[in-house]
Amino acid sequence: MSRLSKNNENFFERVCEVTRLVPYGRVTTYGAIARYLGAFRSARMVGWALNSSTHLDEWVPAHRVVNRNGLLTGKNHFPGSNTMQQLLESEGIRVEDNAVVDFERHFWDPNVELGASKTWQMTE
DNA sequence: ACCATGACGTTTC
DNA sequence: CGAAACGCCATGG
Numbered sequence A: 001m002s003r004l005s006k007n008n009e010n011f012f013e014r015v016c017e018v019t020r021l022v023p024y025g026r027v028t029t030y031g032a033i034a035r036y037l038g039a040f041r042s043a044r045m046v047g048w049a050l051n052s053s054t055h056l057d058e059w060v061p062a063h064r065v066v067n068r069n070g071l072l073t074g075k076n077h078f079p080g081s082n083t084m085q086q087l088l089e090s091e092g093i094r095v096e097d098n099a100v101v102d103f104e105r106h107f108w109d110p111n112v113e114l115g116a117s118k119t120w121q122m123t124e
Numbered sequence B: 001a002c003c004a005t006g007a008c009g010t011t012t013c
Numbered sequence C: 001c002g003a004a005a006c007g008c009c010a011t012g013g
Helices: A006-021 A029-034 A040-053 A083-090
Strands: none
Touching: A006 A029, A006 A040, A029 A040
16 A cells, blocks of 8 residues: 555446445456446556455455456465465355356346446446 | 566457 | 457556
């Protein structure tokens, strides 16, 4: 956290908040969170924020956040060897080869679930 | 101030 | 359909 601009702090906090809102047994993607925060182009920053959140005292279900392919790309950053996978499996999510099985079924999009889809036509 | 890196995503070959 | 390159934005050296 050192020298984080106000804007960054806001972004960081929102990322943690949204991640905490992910229901039990569900997963979301970095892109979905980024889009929900209005920074679709900064999907990488979501991972950056979550990475920083790991050292926070507040528990953040970062294991429920995967990349667009449903791959547990961040599992390498969790303590232990496959903590992320174990956490997901303990929630009823089946993981195979570092990828979430039936990813679409477990996918939880904040833009849809939170009903903030008013910013849909932002593409054009 | 510049270059290299990263828990991503999309486009191009 | 699979791999590579590019783009984004912030951090670290």
